[in-house]
Amino acid sequence: MGEAFLAVDWGTTNRRTYLIENGVVVRTERDDLGVTSVRDFEDAVAGIRGRFGDLPMLLAGMVGSNIGWRVAPYVAAPAGIDELAANLLEVDARTAIVPGVSTRAGGRADVMRGEEVQLLGAVAAGLVPADALLAQPGTHCKWALMADGRIADFTTAMTGELFALLRTHGLLAAQLHGEVGANAAFREGVEEGRRRDLAASLFGIRAAKMLGVRDDADAAAFASGLLIGSDVAARLAGADHDEVFILANPELGALYATAIEANGRTAHHVDSHAAFVAGILALGAARQ
Amino acid sequence: MGEAFLAVDWGTTNRRTYLIENGVVVRTERDDLGVTSVRDFEDAVAGIRGRFGDLPMLLAGMVGSNIGWRVAPYVAAPAGIDELAANLLEVDARTAIVPGVSTRAGGRADVMRGEEVQLLGAVAAGLVPADALLAQPGTHCKWALMADGRIADFTTAMTGELFALLRTHGLLAAQLHGEVGANAAFREGVEEGRRRDLAASLFGIRAAKMLGVRDDADAAAFASGLLIGSDVAARLAGADHDEVFILANPELGALYATAIEANGRTAHHVDSHAAFVAGILALGAARQ
Numbered sequence: 124m125g126e127a128f129l130a131v132d133w134g135t136t137n138r139r140t141y142l143i144e145n146g147v148v149v150r151t152e153r154d155d156l157g158v159t160s161v162r163d164f165e166d167a168v169a170g171i172r173g174r175f176g177d178l179p180m181l182l183a184g185m186v187g188s189n190i191g192w193r194v195a196p197y198v199a200a201p202a203g204i205d206e207l208a209a210n211l212l213e214v215d216a217r218t219a220i221v222p223g224v225s226t227r228a229g230g231r232a233d234v235m236r237g238e239e240v241q242l243l244g245a246v247a248a249g250l251v252p253a254d255a256l257l258a259q260p261g262t263h264c265k266w267a268l269m270a271d272g273r274i275a276d277f278t279t280a281m282t283g284e285l286f287a288l289l290r291t292h293g294l295l296a297a298q299l300h301g302e303v304g305a306n307a308a309f310r311e312g313v314e315e316g317r318r319r320d321l322a323a324s325l326f327g328i329r330a331a332k333m334l335g336v337r338d339d340a341d342a343a344a345f346a347s348g349l350l351i352g353s354d355v356a357a358r359l360a361g362a363d364h365d366e367v368f369i370l371a372n373p374e375l376g377a378l379y380a381t382a383i384e385a386n387g388r389t390a391h392h393v394d395s396h397a398a399f400v401a402g403i404l405a406l407g408a409a410r411q
Numbered sequence: 412m413g414e415a416f417l418a419v420d421w422g423t424t425n426r427r428t429y430l431i432e433n434g435v436v437v438r439t440e441r442d443d444l445g446v447t448s449v450r451d452f453e454d455a456v457a458g459i460r461g462r463f464g465d466l467p468m469l470l471a472g473m474v475g476s477n478i479g480w481r482v483a484p485y486v487a488a489p490a491g492i493d494e495l496a497a498n499l500l501e502v503d504a505r506t507a508i509v510p511g512v513s514t515r516a517g518g519r520a521d522v523m524r525g526e527e528v529q530l531l532g533a534v535a536a537g538l539v540p541a542d543a544l545l546a547q548p549g550t551h552c553k554w555a556l557m558a559d560g561r562i563a564d565f566t567t568a569m570t571g572e573l574f575a576l577l578r579t580h581g582l583l584a585a586q587l588h589g590e591v592g593a594n595a596a597f598r599e600g601v602e603e604g605r606r607r608d609l610a611a612s613l614f615g616i617r618a619a620k621m622l623g624v625r626d627d628a629d630a631a632a633f634a635s636g637l638l639i640g641s642d643v644a645a646r647l648a649g650a651d652h653d654e655v656f657i658l659a660n661p662e663l664g665a666l667y668a669t670a671i672e673a674n675g676r677t678a679h680h681v682d683s684h685a686a687f688v689a690g691i692l693a694l695g696a697a698r699q
Contacts, residue, residue: 197622225622231603231611232618263582263614279618280610281582288576294551294569315519319607320645322568322638323519326551330520330567334485334513350610357608 128179129171130403133186134237135159141400142175143407148400150175158185164192168218181403183221184237187212197225197234203273204243204402208409221406228276238265239274241370241395244402246272250393256364259395260351260371260379262287266358282354285321286347295328301343305381308341312348313382317356324349347378355382364388370395416467417459418691421474422525423447429688430463431695436688438463446473452480456506469691471509472525475500485513485522491561492531492690496697509694516564526553527562529658529683532690534560538681544652547683548639548659548667550575554646570642573609574635583616589631593669596629600636601670605644612637635666643670652676658683 130141136157142150152174161167164186172178187195195212202224211219223236238259245251246269253272259265262283268276290299303309315324328346331337337345359367366389369376373392380390418429424445430438440462449455452474460466475483483500490512499507511524526547533539534557541560547553550571556564578587591597603612616634619625625633647655654677657664661680668678 225618227622227624231615232622232624233615234618234621264610278611279614280608281614282610284581285610285613288581292580293572293576318645320568320641321609322552322570322573322642323566323645325573326567326569327519327521329569330513330522333522334515334520336515336520353608354610357606357611 127176128181128407129175130400131171131180131182131184131186132237132240132399133158133182133184133191135185135190138184140171140175141403142178143400143404146404158188158191179217181211181219181221181407183240183403187220187222188236193220195220195222197223197236200224200226200228200277201270201273201275202239203271204247204405204409206273207239207243208406211406211410219410224274224277226276231278233277233279235265235277235279238267240402240406241398242267242269242274242402243272244400244405245368245370245393245398247405248397248401250398250401251368251391255366255368256362257368257370257393258358258379258383260369260375264354268362278358280354280357282350286350289325289346290343295325295342295346298328298332298339298342299346301340303344303347303378305377306341306344308337308344309348309378309381310385312345312350313352313355313385315345316349316352316354316382317386319353319356321349321353324353348382351378351382352385355379355386359383359386359388366391368393370398415464416469416695417463418688419459419468419470419472419474420525420528420687421446421470421472421479423473423478426472428459428463429691430466431688431692434692446476446479467505469499469507469509469695471528471687471691475508475510476524481508483508483510485511485524488512488514488516488565489558489561489563490527491559492535492693492697494561495527495531496694499694499698507698509691512562512565514564519566521565521567523553523565523567526555528690528694529686530555530557530562530690531560532688532693533656533658533681533686535693536685536689538686538689539656539679543654543656544650545656545658545681546646546667546671548657548663552642556650566646568642568645570638574638577613577634578631583613583630583634586616586620586627586630587634589628591632591635591666593665594629594632596625596632597636597666597669598673600633600638601640601643601673602636603633604637604640604642604670605674607641607644609637609641612641636670639666639670640673643667643674647671647674647676654679656681658686
């Protein structure tokens with residue numbers, strides 16, 4: 124894509140723009156103009172070019188969904204840089220949207236849009252092996268099995284969303300205002316999560332209060348441990364990998380690492396921004 | 412308790428009053444004056460006696476909790492009619508509240524309040540064997556293991572509450588407005604629930620929409636099957652019983668029966684009102 128281009132990681136609620144020159148990020152900008160806040164995408168894209176320069180542009184994330192600018196149809200897994208580059212949605216000669224990835228392996232439908240750039244970039248940059256298990260914790264945690272440097276299969280768990288729902292609505296909300304960290308209560312929750320019996324384990328938080336078994340100051344950490352722990356336990360139950368590579372902010376990454384290690388695996392932290400940049404560079408190179 | 416008495420099944424949002432003469436219900440009344448709608452319980456109880464007669468009274472349910480009239484402390488499982496009768500909270504010489512039951516068996520705290528009368532009554536009336544697995548589906552589904560006619564252990568799953576939360580808030584809410592019945596989509600959900608991987612299976616509902624795999628008209632039935640199915644699968648995983656006795660309204664009972672039978676067990680329906688009356692009669696008799 125020439126010597127300089129713009130990459131935009133454009134999600135539902137946020138976007139991050141990178142100005143890349145000769146393979147190096149020279150300027151970046153983050154704002155809350157996610158796709159749900161944008162009405163006129165041509166105008167928004169012109170605005171980015173106005174601030175960063177009139178350059179070619181690669182867009183990734185929800186901008187390519189049916190709530191974004193144009194729909195870039197999913198590429199079926201297994202999918203690598205070449206498959207994504209061959210299926211870029213060309214908005215015009217200088218503007219393209221990266222497609223998401225879908226899977227129906229294992230009998231359950233799943234989709235991703237935006238995460239694929241980080242995943243493939245982590246391999247491209249040598250941050251993770253070409254055959255590895257990667258986790259991208261968040262509202263919807265993605266777990267991807269990489270094989271030969273491609274996304275072979277993946278699973279999304281709405282772990283973060285469930286936690287947010289339970290903290291805001293329903294029976295447990297009033298109990299879940301405490302701080303969350305990788306403490307003893309969190310580890311107890313992770314252990315309980317190994318039962319993979321969420322609906323019953325959650326009621327146990329209420330019962331523990333009624334019986335005076337756990338202080339409510341610890342209930343949020345326990346609930347977080349329970350939800351993350353059952354996500355981790357479910358994903359590791361069928362996994363051959365002894366190591367998990369985590370792409371997340373440090374706080375959430377630390378919680379997942381604690382749960383992964385409590386389940387007998389080794390957790391490594393990977394710089395998700397570096398992975399995104401490497402992925403978008405690889406896509407840009409493959410496109411030429 | 413003499414020849415005539417009043418029994419009140421007094422829950423959080425509803426209450427049901429029974430006038431019982433010589434062991435037979437001669438009149439019943441149901442209203443929405445659950446404990447959260449009542450400020451003055453002495454006045455409310457006087458109102459019941461004004462309508463039904465100035466009789467002795469046994470109260471069960473949340474009326475004995477810290478959001479009710481007086482706290483009737485939990486009796487630890489195993490608990491039968493005799494243990495509950497010995498621990499009635501006597502408000503006055505003619506008015507008593509049935510205590511709830513607690514357990515910490517299996518390492519998880521659990522509590523019930525109100526359900527114990529139905530459970531013990533089902534055995535007392537001969538509606539279920541003295542050694543049996545009983546299910547009381549609802550917002551918080553109770554599963555009780557009866558042994559020698561007593562509540563030996565139990566588990567509560569907040570299955571109904573999770574379904575209500577997901578229908579009202581968050582990513583899936585817009586998809587979950589369809590009807591729920593024991594149809595093919597419900598059975599698919601039950602099958603998916605056997606994975607006991609709720610956070611991932613729930614995201615699959617979203618992905619199925621994005622990939623056009625399932626019509627949204629079927630999404631609510633699938634989600635209900637998934638939640639009930641994972642509840643049933645978790646409970647039956649460690650259960651020796653080939654039969655499950657369900658105390659519920661016909662609609663919810665049919666859904667649980669479908670999930671139980673899909674998991675290779677036999678489901679029987681039990682009249683929960685008859686069970687309550689038998690339980691309260693047995694408590695009244697044991698009290699004398």
